[in-house]
Amino acid sequence: MGSRAHAPADISCLLQRLQAVRQHSERLIEGLEPEDLCLQGMADASPAKWHLGHTTWFFETFLLEPHLPGHATPDRRWGHLFNSYYEAVGSRHPRPERGLLTRPAIGEVLAWRRRVDAGLETLLLELDRGPAEAAAPLLELVELGLQHEQQHQELLLMDLLDGFSRNPLEPAYGVEPPGAGAPDTAGGWRSHPGGLVEIGHAGAGFHFDNEAPRHRQWLEPFNLAETLVSNEAYAAFIADDGYRRPELWMSEGWAVVQERGWCAPRYWRGDWEFSLAGRRPRHPEAPVRHLSWFEADAFARWSGGRLPSEAEWELVVTEAAQPGGRPLPQAFGALWQWTASPYRPYPGFRPAPGAVGEYNGKFMSSQFVLRGSGFLTPADHARPTYRNFFGPHCRWMAAGVRLARDGATRPC
């Protein structure tokens, strides 16, 4: 899915990275009670144990089963349980019923992880002894599996927060990672003249298929906010009847507001906020989070601005990262940032071949793109070209808002 051929030396690197990523997943469940491992708060979310199993299934299915003779899966039926959405690979347990899978028990899942880790190590060592051309596609798949596991590390935490939020006891998972609510007081706008620009991934590093191909796009002049919208600013929107004025909302979003009785971001509770650290006071200057696209869009309209397109966001962040550039605050590691761009293929997009082609391409309708990364995202899992996506009503992920506005018209 985009990573290019590895030199032999890469393999030991990859092995180290494999161990680090796999262990990190397991560290995430350390503070939990056994019952928590099966918690599924809603159909969109999955239990922690399922994430640990699914990421293991991914490696076993796409690497060990086809390429490591002699590897045996502990139970043929587990494939059905831990397949997420790969139609080409076989049948699947219904997503809303993942929380009912109390078996295999966590001990069995962790033993399976051990076995798959060992298999991957064996496979990598074998590849190390063989020709580089043969190794390359498999190494790419290993890398894809690691990126995949990192995505699920974030999902595991998002899903746990959702599940815990439904318990009146308001359980705390632990301390929040740094960056979660860090205010940035820079403020102001960064202006860009637009023009014929290029966006999308090119070159050697790993990227998902949906980030390519790099392509040209015309942009009018625009401004992008230096920082994310704060709790305080969002509270002003609420105080100004933001959730009661239909003219601020997409018609579809207004229907959701009415139906679900939305009147604040998902985890606001009075002056407090529910978080992985439990209920705690809300910092006015911290970026507002757990907003749907509908809320982000309505807020932007109310503020007189708009959401940036994904090209605008990528352009500014990429240029800011050039030597001599001034990095855009809160671009990464704070909150995912909603864009005005529906999630669609780039011109010339081709899904990765085989079953992993289902990874991204089939979700390109009725969703919006988010850019950047969040405080729950693994630190090395971020790129200026990264395209995250969710439906416009979703708000259980750590999403916030960065505003944009049209720029001065350039002389033609």
Add this chain to the structure above:
Amino acid sequence: MGSRAHAPADISCLLQRLQAVRQHSERLIEGLEPEDLCLQGMADASPAKWHLGHTTWFFETFLLEPHLPGHATPDRRWGHLFNSYYEAVGSRHPRPERGLLTRPAIGEVLAWRRRVDAGLETLLLELDRGPAEAAAPLLELVELGLQHEQQHQELLLMDLLDGFSRNPLEPAYGVEPPGAGAPDTAGGWRSHPGGLVEIGHAGAGFHFDNEAPRHRQWLEPFNLAETLVSNEAYAAFIADDGYRRPELWMSEGWAVVQERGWCAPRYWRGDWEFSLAGRRPRHPEAPVRHLSWFEADAFARWSGGRLPSEAEWELVVTEAAQPGGRPLPQAFGALWQWTASPYRPYPGFRPAPGAVGEYNGKFMSSQFVLRGSGFLTPADHARPTYRNFFGPHCRWMAAGVRLARDGATRPC
């Protein structure tokens, strides 16, 4: 709720019984994985941990809080979590979301049980030192709490079976209790002349409010089957297109058959059957189980018989238990037996006073009565006057069918 005044000696009996019943509940979860404790397969069912908590809440709420000064509940909010349906006592966590309560963890719940058990012992010893008249109503409440806990012991196992049945791995809980599938080959009919009879509970022993008052009823002559309908007999109904002939069904039942695609009892899987012992072959002569009232009623119509009224069932079982009587086979300890009787109050029925009046009385619409007891029912939790009840579409409890038919007309 019906038990009458206890002599002083009763108290030590009750203490022993208290310990036995409470320990039995905890023994039920011994073979389970921690994740299993939070399993809730459907809205009608509850997780095992919730049952352990709810029965404890019942004792704490109705006995310790009002009557044991100094008793403190571990967490005020648990009352909301573990109240089942007592509107008079306060708010409740939504029933379909009990499986999301991963906290309090099992350890906390077991510690709570310890504390409540200790409180109950203290209370009983105090009552022992006081006047009998003052003690009587509280002893009745303790007895009610024990009966209540026994009901939940059966529910815990029914609910677990439901939850496990949704896992493609078909987990086994353990060996089934004896009596589960014991065939009885007696066959034949027991005839009764009917007449002006009395049913309902009278006298000293414990009974639920819905079993009283004892009252007169007129019955025409009838016959009651000696044994329960077998798997084999039920298979003949299926083979004769029983599930495809609307004329055999109540209109409401036929709609359920169509909508849910019913074509066999709930846990039949080909020639096998899912059970607490996992998937296993079905014994043709064993009584068919896990039928809804709709299926029981359709089968009865197909067979040329009918379901007995609850009065017919009670009359035969009571008379059979008289000295010199011949006990009715499979009346108790095999399967609950659907009757033709809607669950309604007996003439002159008065719910128990106070919040425990919600125990039975408010469910007297749109349900049917089942009589006897099942293989999951605690052995000493059965009476000829016992009235169990479920909606006509329910089939996750261990319910079977005993047929009846009209008798010869008596000379006037």
Add this chain to the structure above:
Amino acid sequence: MGSRAHAPADISCLLQRLQAVRQHSERLIEGLEPEDLCLQGMADASPAKWHLGHTTWFFETFLLEPHLPGHATPDRRWGHLFNSYYEAVGSRHPRPERGLLTRPAIGEVLAWRRRVDAGLETLLLELDRGPAEAAAPLLELVELGLQHEQQHQELLLMDLLDGFSRNPLEPAYGVEPPGAGAPDTAGGWRSHPGGLVEIGHAGAGFHFDNEAPRHRQWLEPFNLAETLVSNEAYAAFIADDGYRRPELWMSEGWAVVQERGWCAPRYWRGDWEFSLAGRRPRHPEAPVRHLSWFEADAFARWSGGRLPSEAEWELVVTEAAQPGGRPLPQAFGALWQWTASPYRPYPGFRPAPGAVGEYNGKFMSSQFVLRGSGFLTPADHARPTYRNFFGPHCRWMAAGVRLARDGATRPC
């Protein structure tokens, strides 16, 4: 379905009655706009045109097609459209979509009625010339068809009221029939000693299969209210928080109250009431109407009384109709009266043979019996043994409440 053999002279009577009943149906739509004829306010209701077609289909299907050679239906496909629930007769258009059947147009339906009426006259004249034994079962079917059409005359008006109630313009159908809101100020109770009594239909006149067989039943002493509960009395229940006190309600009914936000009878609108005569002031002394069973039951509990069993109601009304008896006020022609009795078969019940056996018998679960008749019921369509039935949540029919209470215990 219960009527017995007719003497030859009956036939001309029947012919006259046929014409009268059939014409009455058509008179019911005289004041309507063409669009009104297709109005279906909810899945439980049917459009007026559908009622006119369905009653015609009934005669054609059960009488003309099997017994009048040469009779041709205008369109084979209409059978599918106008079959209500007779599985034995063939497929059916989904009930909730009857309002979508804008064709056949009303003109075609009326022409069909003409043709079927003519066919029935021909058939009756032929039967008149043949042997009485051969005629009898067909004459019974004609009578059943007429009773059936009379039931639909009431349904047509109930359904229209429901449909009109959903239009903010609050259209009026016309003047209400007398008896609709007539207050009766008799008050007081009529006591009955109970004992071994008989209820159910016996003898020669027409009755539905569900009214038979006549059978014995034991009743304890009881009292039955002389009159129906008034709007004023019901308003006192509301003022006393009747809709906000769960202890007054069946658990199932309380859930409906919460879910649908019930806070008054269905057609109350402030101090007014919606009716077939449009919106108009509510008369405090008129009997309260359009209550569900849940509301009737809750009101009775609040008042300290209870609903009567159907046997109690029938017994009092039958005895009151004996020579020298004092008729029970508002027994007929005012409102249907909810009873405490679930709708179940009488001992020894046998459904009518053939497809018309689906008329009543298959609805004997999850419904309650109503007795008497209402102001929308055709005047000659009432009997002390008549058993009407609806689900406990239904309230679009003209149903009210007559209270009962336990009587003094008789000396044994």
Add this chain to the structure above:
Amino acid sequence: MGSRAHAPADISCLLQRLQAVRQHSERLIEGLEPEDLCLQGMADASPAKWHLGHTTWFFETFLLEPHLPGHATPDRRWGHLFNSYYEAVGSRHPRPERGLLTRPAIGEVLAWRRRVDAGLETLLLELDRGPAEAAAPLLELVELGLQHEQQHQELLLMDLLDGFSRNPLEPAYGVEPPGAGAPDTAGGWRSHPGGLVEIGHAGAGFHFDNEAPRHRQWLEPFNLAETLVSNEAYAAFIADDGYRRPELWMSEGWAVVQERGWCAPRYWRGDWEFSLAGRRPRHPEAPVRHLSWFEADAFARWSGGRLPSEAEWELVVTEAAQPGGRPLPQAFGALWQWTASPYRPYPGFRPAPGAVGEYNGKFMSSQFVLRGSGFLTPADHARPTYRNFFGPHCRWMAAGVRLARDGATRPC
């Protein structure tokens, strides 16, 4: 909504056009039965009578009430009934219940139309006597009302087709307009080099707010099919298991296919097709119609092509319409053509001021753009810049597919 100032002579033109458009709406219902006028087959559709009322309400609300002193609406409550989705104007009858509005009867609605037509004529004549600057915005509103009514003329027919399709009698509305199924055998591709292009409306004529502003966009080289996809080609997709291969579908579309059991275009019935002319044979060469976006997208993927972006479509059609250009076959008057473009605002988009700003702007999420026009669209209601939009699962409108594919890379 975009049309610019009118010269005085315009007014008599506009008057003529007003009469023509308004009369055309009424001609559309000429062949219908009265019951048909209230037919609402699904929540997305509206009854014919409602369309006639709503378009009248639009003129009355936005023109007569604010600008024609002395104009009185027949009934204040009708505003609630006939408001479609204008939150700023007041409350609305729930859309899924429009079919229940049997009143006002058609006669009343037609009389209202008369009165509003007369009011509009009076207003226009007054404007004619006043200053042009004052008249201009009102004339624009009149033009908007006419365009709006033309949209509803198409909706009326689409909705009627949907409603009739649910009647097993398969009623015919009448002869289909020419162009409905006209095959075009041109075939082949039209290539375009792309580049920095402009799309969107500019200049004097009427256009909706969503067609502006005209703006630059970069396009890569592409090819656009000369003709629409035919029934025959689509049948090949079905024969190749197109509806059973998840890899061809968006994930969201695949879920719809499974859930609704889609296996062909909406109105295909065996080798026939349901249409406003009733059931009739399907012409293999005619363009396939009544496809959802999901089906169009899956077909395109299967064929090796893709859907065009709206910019690609507009560019080719605009250039083809230039002097010397060769018009693109079936661009207008055959079927609406799905594009790959989510319906989003153009850069710099501003909704029209006031309540009519709700016309288009609030629907810009979760929908896709269709271009061209269809055989049900009024002939003069088409522009190369016109943006129609529907959700990706909708298929009751006359939508078809024109393919695109990437072009040869241009030398840089």
